[in-house]
Amino acid sequence: MITPQKINRSAIQIQAEVLSNKKVGPYHHIVFAVDKMAAACKPGNFVAISVGGEQSALVLRRAFAIYRASDKGPMGGSIELVVAPHGQGSKWLCAQNVGEFIDMVGPLGTSFGVPTTNANTLLIGGGYGSAPLFALAEVLKNRGCRVDMVLGASTAGKIYAPLEGKRSVSSLTLTTDDGSTGIHGQISEAIPRLIRENATEVIYSCGPMGMLSAISKIAMEFDIPHQCAVEESMACGIGVCMTCVVPVKNDGEIKMVRSCIDGPVMDGSEIIWDRKSVLDALHP
Amino acid sequence: MSSLDFSTKIGSKRFSNPIFTASGCASSGQELSQFFPLTEIGAIVTKSIMTKARTGRATPRMAETPSGMLNSIGLQGPGIDAFLENDIPWLVSNSAKIIVSIAGETVDEYGVLARRLRAVPGISAVEVNISCPNVENRGQVFACHPDTAIAVIESVRRNIGGELPIIAKLSPDVTNIVEIAQSVINAGVDGLALINTLLGMVIDTNTMKPKLAGKTGGLSGPAIRPVAVRAIYQVHQAFPNTPIVGMGGVASGRDAFELVLAGASAVSIGTATFGNPTAVLQIRDQLSELLLEKGITDFRDAIGFAHRGV
Numbered sequence: 316m317i318t319p320q321k322i323n324r325s326a327i328q329i330q331a332e333v334l335s336n337k338k339v340g341p342y343h344h345i346v347f348a349v350d351k352m353a354a355a356c357k358p359g360n361f362v363a364i365s366v367g368g369e370q371s372a373l374v375l376r377r378a379f380a381i382y383r384a385s386d387k388g389p390m391g392g393s394i395e396l397v398v399a400p401h402g403q404g405s406k407w408l409c410a411q412n413v414g415e416f417i418d419m420v421g422p423l424g425t426s427f428g429v430p431t432t433n434a435n436t437l438l439i440g441g442g443y444g445s446a447p448l449f450a451l452a453e454v455l456k457n458r459g460c461r462v463d464m465v466l467g468a469s470t471a472g473k474i475y476a477p478l479e480g481k482r483s484v485s486s487l488t489l490t491t492d493d494g495s496t497g498i499h500g501q502i503s504e505a506i507p508r509l510i511r512e513n514a515t516e517v518i519y520s521c522g523p524m525g526m527l528s529a530i531s532k533i534a535m536e537f538d539i540p541h542q543c544a545v546e547e548s549m550a551c552g553i554g555v556c557m558t559c560v561v562p563v564k565n566d567g568e569i570k571m572v573r574s575c576i577d578g579p580v581m582d583g584s585e586i587i588w589d590r591k592s593v594l595d596a597l598h599p
Numbered sequence: 600m601s602s603l604d605f606s607t608k609i610g611s612k613r614f615s616n617p618i619f620t621a622s623g624c625a626s627s628g629q630e631l632s633q634f635f636p637l638t639e640i641g642a643i644v645t646k647s648i649m650t651k652a653r654t655g656r657a658t659p660r661m662a663e664t665p666s667g668m669l670n671s672i673g674l675q676g677p678g679i680d681a682f683l684e685n686d687i688p689w690l691v692s693n694s695a696k697i698i699v700s701i702a703g704e705t706v707d708e709y710g711v712l713a714r715r716l717r718a719v720p721g722i723s724a725v726e727v728n729i730s731c732p733n734v735e736n737r738g739q740v741f742a743c744h745p746d747t748a749i750a751v752i753e754s755v756r757r758n759i760g761g762e763l764p765i766i767a768k769l770s771p772d773v774t775n776i777v778e779i780a781q782s783v784i785n786a787g788v789d790g791l792a793l794i795n796t797l798l799g800m801v802i803d804t805n806t807m808k809p810k811l812a813g814k815t816g817g818l819s820g821p822a823i824r825p826v827a828v829r830a831i832y833q834v835h836q837a838f839p840n841t842p843i844v845g846m847g848g849v850a851s852g853r854d855a856f857e858l859v860l861a862g863a864s865a866v867s868i869g870t871a872t873f874g875n876p877t878a879v880l881q882i883r884d885q886l887s888e889l890l891l892e893k894g895i896t897d898f899r900d901a902i903g904f905a906h907r908g909v
Contacts, residue, residue: 323633328877365874372666374820374850374874420876550661550668551873554630557623557646557672558661569654571675576630590657594812597657597673 325355330416343409353392356384358451359580362421363552366404375550377404382446397446425580433459434516441522452483467502471495503529531583541583547574562587604897610764610789612723614641618883621869622700627686634876637695647702647728652678657812662801667820671813691721700726706750713758730770730795732817742770745782752786764789780834790842820870824848835862852885862903
């Protein structure tokens, strides 16, 4: 019997102090003191946070992709999150003051695989989903990779940290659905040209499932590996609830794998993106 | 400080403390073992295993509700062969106390599963899940009818022999849970697990469609706790000698105590683990503190206390 790799092997549960919480456009940039947890965090990993306080009716943890982790600093290890205050849980988190303690479990999930040679990489992020790409860009640059980045959103204000994006990459392309900045249109429309111009060899992406699906199709056409960080609603983040599953190909059949354990970073070519075929097979 | 005898019994088997995981909320233990040694809890109740590997339902499988959640997993799992090859040896090597939960599509499948478990060393009890609401056919919820419930339990009993305690997991979605309990007790179960999730539904008012791909799902979490307390109370009143593994929205030691007072001999923690991987340990410690505060030094004295006259 092959002993499987230990599940959640880097994860710990801590009370993380809020060191800073700033509103940046429609998002909140929140820094937490996490001590030793920071050293284990890799680009693509996420943390699961308990929200709402002790008497809350919100019983499930919320998962957030780690924006950046730093294991050294005046306050010890820290991690940064970019949070969009959309639902009750994220609104609660964004309202937490400096000095409050948050129950946090992490780091969880898979991380982006980094090429062993200095490949040409294209990083694609949609909305606040672009959060983990900046730390990834740094790792790739330190490896000597060419890093091109595309950030897209519905409108200019929703593109996270365009200035920072510019600093850490060889080229930055912006797209908006409403044309308020950059290229007017969907992010996927801009990609084929960028792949040709930059001789892209690896694609990394993060954002809504529809966008990831479109990128997977393009990656397949160009025959380029595509690592994507998926989004599926999660209850626990640690692999016990089985709600966050993603359908993958398995000898002509469908296998449901947990996006918190086998993801969030997955091989885009293995995922079954055609939702209808999954529904037809599982709910005849 | 006076010490507490925290041990409890289900049928012939003794457990060092009465706090268990709930089936389907702890997988087969490996995920949680990163956060605490599984020997710390009374028992791990594994996710209901079926005869074959099962894909389960499409996503979305989950919807958060006030003080609860709906799940619609559809019994995804590796099947009994892989489970016996991988999960049981791992649990045994980690010295975990194991209660295996089984689920079948037919009466015969339950019998097949029972036979497979019969000779497996290291198992303390078998939970017969006859009440999973996430099946395409409501007729598959064996716990909704006395006749089908009896047929399943008899099939398990025939195949498993007398060694392993059999625990029947019942559904609260019935008119008279005492009647169902009576039928499975007559068929020879050693204990009951009360309660499974309640069948529920959420409609997304933005898309104007059901939120879950499977349309309906099982409701769990603190929202259902009063239903659990009621069901345990009614069944314990009718059958005070049948041990009950109580569950349903327990999120604190106080909640667990409530189920014990109603008549539970052990308490399983489910949805609370999703919100907090170490919830089982917190609840265990809070419960033992609470018992000592009340002057109770033997856990078993608290079981069904709410039924006793003044």
